[in-house]
Amino acid sequence: MFSRFREDIASIIAKDPAARNAWEVITCYPGFQAIVMHSWAKWCWVRGFKWLGRFISHIARVLTGIEIHPGSTIGRRVFIDHGFGVVIGETAEIGDDCTIYQGVTLGGTSLTRGAKRHPTLEQGVIVGAGAKVLGSFTVGAGAKIGSNSVVVKPVPAGATAVGNPAHIVKREAPAMDTAGTQLFSAYGVTQNSDDPVSKVLHKLIDHAVAQQEQIEKLSAAISCAGIACDVNLDKDKLSSEQINSLVD
Template sequence: MFSRLREDITSIIQKDPAARNAWEVITCYPGFQAIVMHRCAHWFWLRGFKWLGRFTSHVARVLTGIEIHPGATLGRRVFIDHGFGVVIGETAEVGDDCTIYQGVTLGGTSLSRGTKRHPTLEPGVIVGAGAKVLGGFTIGAGAKIGSNSVVVKPVPAGATAVGNPAHVVKKEGAQSEAGAAQLFSAYGVTQNSDDPISKVLHKLIDHAVSQQEQIEKLTQAVSHAGIRCDNPDMKDKIDPKQINILVD
């Protein structure tokens, strides 16, 4: 037990530059306190003391603002940062080295008892503040869920999901396992990770501008051939810079 506590404290100090020492983590980090209390509640739950497990979970919620059902499974070195408003459902599974920020919900969309209703987070997943992961599917290892995203379908390993509903952006380029283990993106934010919808819109705008230029060239060629063509209204021309600013 004490080895797992040391792991948790070390992981928090590594991931949070505001954490100065172990005593500060133990006394001032509600995420750490909630996980310790959850382990007690989970122990009761697995041994048939259901009410005692739920009551321990309830006390933890009152003290920390974090609600973890005693039936949920949490791995090693899970870090709940800030934590207020985090809700983790009964059949949720959180893998080793996952990071969850405030306001996150790992929720279920089914009322069927005895079924897998809540998501599974594989090792190394980062879930940004306010994100909602709803359903009994799997978020792949090392995936990142952007802040305030609403995820309702599986996310591949190493990918980033952003938006409402969330759109998946696959990670560009291969990366070694050692490099992936050292990579940490606070709040699920990655460098140069544009919204996939905006990327598609930018491509459509560029395509429309290219077509506009081709039409102008064809119109000029037809006019030189002696065929009369009405000149297009210059006011209706697409201004790519103006539209791209609106899309960004």
Template sequence: MFSRLREDIHHIIERDPAARNAWEVLTCYPGLHAIMLHRLAAWCWGMGLKWAGRFISQVARWFTGIEIHPGASIGRRVFIDHGFGVVIGETAVVGDDCTIYQGVTLGGTSLTKGSKRHPTLDVGVIVGAGAQILGGFTVGAGAKIGSNAVVVKEVPPGATAVGNPARIVQKSAGDKLDGVTTATELFTAYGVTVNGDDPLSKALHGLIQQATVQQKQMDTVLAALKASGISCEKLLEIEKFNAEQLNKLVD
């Protein structure tokens, strides 16, 4: 038990630059307190003491603002940062080295008792603040979920998902996530990645750029027709395409 606690504290210090020492983490980090109480609640749940498990879970919620059902499976070195408003459902599975920020829900969309209603986070997943992961699917190893994303389908390993509903931004197929060191090297706070723009926004910007190119080509054709003595006055009255204004709307 104490070795797991030391491991958790060391992992939090690695992931959070605001953590100054082990004593501060042990006494002032509600995410750690919630994980510790969950281990006790899960033990009671596994021993058939269902009410005791739920009561301990409720006490943890009162003191930390984090609700973890005693039936949920939480791996090693899981860091719930800030944590207020985090909800983890009964059949959820959180793998080793995952990081979950405040306001996250690992929820279920099915009402069938006994089924796998809640998501599985594979090793090294990062879930940004306010993200909602809903359903009994798997978020692959090393995946990143952007803040306020609403994920309702499986996310491939190494991918980044953003938006509502969530869309895949990028995927690093060559990433290896079989060790603590690798997961730490790939860590990005709140799931923020370089060049991680919404793919829909990228597509719209591409269409606007293409329309701008076509507008310039049309201007060239009209100029050539005018030089040849062909009147194009009615075409010239058409309002010019304003790419800058549209790009601002998309951003």
């Protein structure tokens, strides 16, 4: 148990530049404290002391602002950053090296007792602040959930989900530093992580402007051929810069 806690502390120090030393993590990081108390509650829960497990979970919520059901499963080196308002349901499973930020809910959408109702986060998942992951599906290894996203369907490994309801961004190669080590994406924010709907709208706007230019050329060619073409080319002319600025 103590070796596991040492791993958790080292992971927090590696992921949070504000963490200066182990003593500061132990005494001042509610995410670490909540995970320690969850281990106590889980010990009671699996041995049949259900009420005691729930009571320890309740005390942890009062002290840390983080609610973790004692029936949930949490892997090694899980970092709950800031953590206030985090809710993790009974059948949720969180893999190793996952990072969860404040206001996150891993919730269930089924009322069936004894069934798997909450999501599974595989290794290395990052869930941004305020995100809601709702349902008994899997978020693949290395996936990222953008802040305030509402995820109600599976997320492939390595993909990014953003928006409400969340849209899946095409998987991209992870960012690396000069030493070849994968960079940690705080809050799940990565470069070029625009909303996929916004990207599609930009493409549609550019396509419409290209069509407008082609129509203008055709109209000019028809006029040069001596064919009357009663088209006002200057009326309601599209400006891609102006419309794209409204979509951003």
